[in-house]
Every structure is written in structure tokens, then in C-alpha cells.
Amino acid sequence: xxxxxxxxxxxxxxxxxxxxxxxxxxxxxxxxxxxxxxxxxxxxxxxxxxxxxxxxxxxxxxxxxxxxxxxxxxxxxxxxxxxxxxxxxxxxxxxxxxxxxxxxxxxxxxxxxxxxxxxxxxxxxxxxxxxxxxxxxxxxxxxxxxxxxxxxxxxxxxxxxxxxxxxxxxxxxxxxxxxxxxxxxxxxxxxxxxxxxxxxxxxxxxxxxxxxxx
Amino acid sequence: xxxxxxxxxxxxxxxxxxxxxxxxxxxxxxxxxxxxxxxxxxxxxxxxxxxxxxxxxxxxxxxxxxxxxxxxxxxxxxxxxxxxxxxxxxxxxxxxxxxxxxxxxxxxxxxxxxxxxxxxxxxxxxxxxxxxxxxxxxxxxxxxxxxxxxxxxxxxxxxxxxxxxxxxxxxxxxxxxxxxxxxxxxxxxxxxxxxxxxxxxxxxxxxxxxxxxxxxxxxxxxxxxxxxxxxxxxxxxxxxxxxxxxxxxxxxxxxxxxxxxxxxxxxxxxxxxxxxxxxxxxxxxxxxxxxxxxxxxxxxxxxxxxxxxxxxxxxxxxxxxxxxxxxxxxxxxxxxxxxxxxxxxxxxxxxxxxxxxxxxxxxxxxxxxxxxx
Numbered sequence: 001x002x003x004x005x006x007x008x009x010x011x012x013x014x015x016x017x018x019x020x021x022x023x024x025x026x027x028x029x030x031x032x033x034x035x036x037x038x039x040x041x042x043x044x045x046x047x048x049x050x051x052x053x054x055x056x057x058x059x060x061x062x063x064x065x066x067x068x069x070x071x072x073x074x075x076x077x078x079x080x081x082x083x084x085x086x087x088x089x090x091x092x093x094x095x096x097x098x099x100x101x102x103x104x105x106x107x108x109x110x111x112x113x114x115x116x117x118x119x120x121x122x123x124x125x126x127x128x129x130x131x132x133x134x135x136x137x138x139x140x141x142x143x144x145x146x147x148x149x150x151x152x153x154x155x156x157x158x159x160x161x162x163x164x165x166x167x168x169x170x171x172x173x174x175x176x177x178x179x180x181x182x183x184x185x186x187x188x189x190x191x192x193x194x195x196x197x198x199x200x201x202x203x204x205x206x207x208x209x210x211x212x213x214x
Numbered sequence: 215x216x217x218x219x220x221x222x223x224x225x226x227x228x229x230x231x232x233x234x235x236x237x238x239x240x241x242x243x244x245x246x247x248x249x250x251x252x253x254x255x256x257x258x259x260x261x262x263x264x265x266x267x268x269x270x271x272x273x274x275x276x277x278x279x280x281x282x283x284x285x286x287x288x289x290x291x292x293x294x295x296x297x298x299x300x301x302x303x304x305x306x307x308x309x310x311x312x313x314x315x316x317x318x319x320x321x322x323x324x325x326x327x328x329x330x331x332x333x334x335x336x337x338x339x340x341x342x343x344x345x346x347x348x349x350x351x352x353x354x355x356x357x358x359x360x361x362x363x364x365x366x367x368x369x370x371x372x373x374x375x376x377x378x379x380x381x382x383x384x385x386x387x388x389x390x391x392x393x394x395x396x397x398x399x400x401x402x403x404x405x406x407x408x409x410x411x412x413x414x415x416x417x418x419x420x421x422x423x424x425x426x427x428x429x430x431x432x433x434x435x436x437x438x439x440x441x442x443x444x445x446x447x448x449x450x451x452x453x454x455x456x457x458x459x460x461x462x463x464x465x466x467x468x469x470x471x472x473x474x475x476x477x478x479x480x481x482x483x484x485x486x487x488x489x490x491x492x493x494x495x496x497x498x499x500x501x502x503x504x505x506x507x508x509x510x511x512x513x514x515x516x517x518x519x520x521x522x523x524x525x526x527x528x529x530x531x532x533x534x535x536x537x538x539x540x541x542x543x544x545x546x547x548x549x550x551x552x553x554x555x556x557x558x559x560x561x562x563x564x565x566x567x568x569x570x571x572x573x574x575x576x577x578x579x580x581x582x583x584x585x586x587x
Contacts, residue, residue: 028537028544032516063517064305092432093448095522100535100545114520114533114549118432118446121453125520145435148557156269171262171586180270187274 030102031110033070033127036062043067045124048088053078061127068125073136076128080142083115083124091115091124094143097150099157101183107131109159113139113146130159138164156181227255234263238341238572241582245559245571252567259559264586272546277303277377277512280546285371287548288584290333293326293362294525296375301456302521302532303377306514314502315379316458321392321495322365322374323457323523324488328399329358330526331481331488335406338478338576342419347409354402357395364388377512379505389496396489403485410478420475424562424574427472434561435554438528439480440578444472450524457523462494474577481579513541520549527551527579548587552580 036042042060046067050057056079059070071079083091096114113126130136138161140147150161151170158179161167169176178185193201233244242263248256268287272280284299285292297319304311311319336351359369364385366374374381410416426436431444441448449466451459467483469476516538522531528551535545555578562574 028516028539031518031535032538034517064308064519066519092429093437094435095529096520096531096533096547096549098533098545098547098549100518100547112533114531118448123520143435144433145554145557148553149435169262171265173262180267185270187270 028102028104030105031100032063033059033061033068034063036060036067043122045083045089045091045122048086049079049082052082052086066123066125068127070127070129073128073130073134076126077137077139077142079126080113080139083126084142089124090117090119092143093118094139094145094149095123097139097146097153099153099159099181101157101181103183105129107134109157111136111153111159132158133160135160135162137162138167140165155179158182232571234260239575240337240580241585243556243575243580243582243585245563245575247563247568247571249568252569254563254566254568254571257560257563257571259556261553261556261582261585264582266587268587269546269548273543276541277514277543280543281375281377282371282373284548285373286583287550287587288330288525288527288530288552288581289370290581291326291330291526292370292372293322293374294330294523294530296372297323297457298521298523298525298530298532300375300377301523302519302534303512303514305521306517306519306534306536307377307512309378309506309508311379311506312503313458313500315504315506317495317499318380318384318504319375320457320459320462321492322362322372324491324495325358325361325392327488327526328485329355329362331485332358334481334526334576334579335478338573338579339410341572341576342416344410344413344416347406350402350405350409354399357398361388361392361395364391376505376508378508379503383504389499392492392496396492399485400489403482407482411482417475419570419573420478420577421473422471423474423566423570424577425471425473426558426562430561431472431558434558436528436558437551437554438524438526438579439477439484440555440558441528442467443469443477443480445469450522450529454522456521458495459491461498462491464491474573477577511541513538518545522549525551527581527584528555548584550584550587552578552582552584556580556585 046060046069049069056071056075057069061068083089093116095116098112100110102108107129109130111128111130115124136159138150140150150164153159154161154167155169155172156179228249230247232247233239234242244260246258247254268283272283281296281299284295288295332351332355336348339347362372363369366372426444428444428446431441432446445468447468452466464487467480469480514536516536518535520531520533522529530551531549533547534543537544563571
């Protein structure tokens with residue numbers, strides 16, 4: 001195996017740089033968020049929000065039977081409070097809070113709230129778009145269930161959740177750098193060998209790079 | 215204050231770590247407890263020790279490869295994880311699943327519920343000191359695993375579903391074995407109940423421990439048996455029926471007090487209801503294909519959806535964003551029931567004794583592989 005002229009097996013001078021993120025080819029600019037088809041009237045719950053809070057709903061989307069209401073971060077808490085308390089909505093159960101990352105877009109994050117009503121048994125999604133560092137208010141005083149879920153969104157995406165009672169990382173270690181679920185975060189890291197034996201790690205890395213060329 | 219005599223005993227609050235390596239935390243859960251004597255004043259739940267980045271991993275795999283990865287989340291209920299995932303992709307693509315496949319999926323999901331609840335009862339009981347129940351439950355869980363092994367060859371991570379149907383038809387004679395198992399289990403649950411339900415020690419350890427009211431349980435996001443233990447009627451099998459659940463008759467047990475004992479009773483009753491569903495499914499099992507019409511390359515049109523099913527732990531939901539161009543999801547998100555239920559631990563634990571902490575962790579039924587993903 002060692003017959004190949006390995007280029008400089010032990011070069012302590014070079015500091016192993018982290019692998020650059022693989023550029024995503026033709027990254028989509030954003031989710032399609034298709035509007036509802038012409039013949040389909042939105043359910044009462046969607047029209048109720050639009051009527052009660054004029055200007056809060058910027059877009060309504062419908063796909064495979066799911067309704068999504070898109071709003072802006074500054075009116076998010078207002079919309080959520082309405083959805084929880086209004087007798088037509090009664091969305092008292094916050095199933096999920098998550099996000100998706102679209103780096104090509106100006107406001108790269110979608111923060112998505114999946115809501116459910118335990119009394120009326122219907123679902124609705126609320127979505128806000130936020131840029132990197134743009135504050136998104138916490139809804140954990142509307143639904144306490146959102147507390148950990150928002151912590152995860154902060155941890156994984158670095159979405160700036162403000163007014164959160166306990167905004168810490170939840171899955172990653174506290175001193176972790178970066179936010180793993182972002183699209184520009186590399187899938188693969190250097191591995192544990194880098195910590196144990198950096199010289200050996202560098203040698204293997206160079207070897208792999210040399211064989212790749214052939 | 216300076217003249218006050220020093221107390222003979224130190225009455226400060228004490229902070230102790232429970233876990234991450236503790237036999238009663240069901241994995242690598244760490245609970246930082248602030249104690250006043252034996253009473254828990256407050257706690258902080260620290261998770262993430264088993265974080266494997268499954269969501270990121272799935273965003274870089276094909277839709278067909280993800281079924282295998284979902285096994286590794288809630289590894290004691292792999293079939294329900296598979297079911298939730300394949301149904302989400304089928305919803306995105308608008309695929310029709312043959313009726314026979316739906317029935318078999320339902321049978322597998324209910325067998326899985328029995329296995330998961332048996333494991334739960336075993337570990338919950340041994341946490342509270344009931345060694346016999348632990349051995350009994352593992353004995354019955356073994357029978358379920360044998361049935362799964364005969365169906366798909368695996369005992370824990372089944373990879374038992376495919377997008378659009380199922381990989382295998384039932385092996386010959388399998389339904390008879392399932393019926394025989396149901397008959398055995400019905401007798402064995404009586405044994406568990408004889409040991410526990412009216413046992414004085416069990417009652418003392420579980421009744422009135424970790425009481426949560428219905429509205430509080432909804433607000434904190436509890437789902438599954440813990441939510442029904444608080445008397446909230448919510449079962450996705452009834453309210454948003456998936457697979458073939460709308461064709462079967464079954465009851466949804468509800469608790470009254472919302473304590474650990476009620477959550478125990480709910481799960482015991484769910485054993486019986488699962489048996490009932492399995493029997494109906496076996497009786498009405500239709501003939502026909504087990505795989506629907508599926509394109510060779512699974513590539514859903516651009517769009518996003520959230521689909522939830524009732525796993526043994528609660529609502530397991532998948533949120534998938536497809537970009538319409540690649541054969542892997544743009545965003546893959548799991549709503550893990552254990553994660554959301556574990557959030558309530560802090561609320562449940564306050565004011566109880568240290569010994570009750572293990573009872574409460576047990577009654578929530580967490581699987582850390584799913585909490586951390």
C-alpha cells in the first residue's frame with residue numbers, strides 16, 4: 001500500500017482546515033407554496049383569520065389537503081393567539097414547530113407551526129419567513145409545548161427566536177459552533193481521528209485526495 | 215441575621231445529576247434535580263446524548279432509503295415509524311395503497327404497539343421494584359418479535375414497509391400464529407394485572423404521582439397514552455384514520471385522574487384493544503396485491519406536507535418538503551412523540567420525591583433514540 005509516493009506524510013505545518021461545504025447544485029429558491037385551486041373555497045378557519053386580523057395573512061396555500069397560512073414575524077403571536085382562542089379555530093394543540101432553510105432566498109428561513117384542535121379535530125399550518133438574524137417571536141406563552149420545539153429550531157437552524165423563556169441549545173452541546181440543519185453546513189465532519197491523531201488524519205486525507213485524481 | 219445561630223443541619227438545596235448513565239432513565243437521559251431534602255424543587259432535563267443527525271442524514275438519502283433510517287429512531291416501535299413515513303410520502307405523491315397492504319400494515323402496527331407497551335410495562339415495573347412483571351413482559355414481547363422475524367426476518371429494525379405497499383406478503387400459516395399469540399396474550403395480561411393493578415405497593419407508588427389536568431396536558435403537548443390518561447379524547451386512529459383503522463371497531467380508553475396509575479391502566483387496556491383490532495383485521499383480510507402502482511424513481515412533486523399517526527408513544531408526525539427535482543427530500547422533519555412528552559417531565563416532577571422521578575420517566579415512556587434522533 002505504501003508504494004505510492006505519498007506527498008509529505010507528516011507535514012505538521014499545515015493546519016487541517018475543515019472540509020468546505022459542498023455547494024448545492026441549483027438550489028431551489030423556496031418552497032412552491034401553491035395557492036388553492038380556483039374551485040376550492042378555504043375553510044372557515046382560514047377566512048376567519050383573514051377577516052379578524054386584516055393584513056396579517058399574506059398568503060394562503062393548499063397542497064395535498066393541507067392548508068397553510070403565511071404571516072409575518074411581527075404579527076405571528078397575534079395570529080397564533082387568535083387561532084388558539086377563536087371558537088372557529090380552537091387550535092389548542094401545537095403539534096410541531098420546525099423550520100426549513102432556503103439559502104438562495106433573501107429571507108432564508110421558513111418557520112412552520114403545525115397546529116391541531118383537540119375539540120374540532122382539524123389541522124392548520126402557520127408559516128413565517130425570516131432572514132438570518134431576523135427576530136421571530138416565541139409562541140411558547142401561547143402554547144407551552146413550543147418551548148422545546150423552538151429551542152430545537154434555534155439549535156438546528158440558528159433562527160433568532162426572541163422572548164423565549166429558556167433559549168439554549170437542546171440537542172447539540174452548549175459550546176457547539178454552527179447550526180447543523182442549515183443547508184450550507186457540511187454533511188460530514190472530520191471525524192474523531194482529527195482529535196486523537198491530527199497527523200494521521202492529515203496523512204489519510206492526503207492519500208484519499210491523491211487516489212481520487214487517478 | 216448575623217447573630218442567628220447556625221442551623222445544626224445544612225438546609226441548603228442540593229443539586230444532583232441523575233443520568234446520563236442511570237439504569238432507570240431508559241437510555242442516556244440526564245435529569246438535573248434540585249432537591250430540598252427528598253423533594254424535587256425543580257429539574258432541568260438535558261438531552262442530546264444520542265443525537266445522530268437523522269434528519270440531516272435523511273435529507274441526503276433517497277426516499278426509499280429513508281425507511282431503513284426511520285427504524286433507528288424509536289427502535290422499540292420500528293414498524294410504526296415506517297408506517298408514518300411511507301404514508302407521508304404516499305400522501306405527497308397521491309399513491310393508492312392496495313387494501314390488503316393496508317390491513318397488513320394495521321396488523322403490524324398493532325403488534326408493534328403490543329411489543330412496545332410490553333417493553334414499557336416491563337421497564338416501568340422493574341423501576342418500581344416489580345421484577346416478576348419484567349420477566350413476564352419480556353416473555354410475551356419475545357413472541358411478538360418471533361412473529362415479526364417470521365414476517366420480515368428482523369427482530370428489531372424491521373424495514374417492514376415500502377412506499378406504495380409492503381415488501382412481503384404474509385408467510386403461510388402466519389395468521390394462525392398471530393391468533394394463537396392473541397389468545398396467549400389475553401391470558402397473560404390477566405397475570406400482569408393480578409400482580410400490579412390491585413397491588414398495594416404499586417398503588418402507593420403510582421396513584422396521585424405526577425397528576426396533570428387535561429387542559430394542561432394539551433397545552434404542554436402531551437400525546438398518546440399520557441394525554442388520554444388525563445381524560446382528553448384524542449386518538450389519531452379514530453380522529454384522522456390512516457391505514458385501515460376506519461374499518462375496525464375499537465375503544466379508546468380514557469383516564470380520570472391523570473396520574474401515573476391512570477397512564478398504566480390506559481396502556482393495559484390498549485393491549486386488549488390492539489388484540490381486538492388484530493382479530494378483526496385477520497378476519498376481514500382481503501385478497502389482492504400488496505404493492506400499489508409506484509413509479510420506479512420516487513420523486514414527489516414540489517410541495518410540503520405534515521402527516522401524523524398514532525405511535526405507541528403518541529403522535530409521530532413527519533413533515534417533508536419535496537423540491538420536485540431531486541430524489542431525496544429537501545427537508546425531512548420528524549415530530550418525535552417522546553421528545554414532546556418528555557417536555558412535560560419538569561411540570562410533572564415538581565414536589566415529588568426522588569424515588570418518584572423514575573416512576574414518572576417510566577410513565578411517560580421515552581425512548582431516547584427518538585428524543586435525540
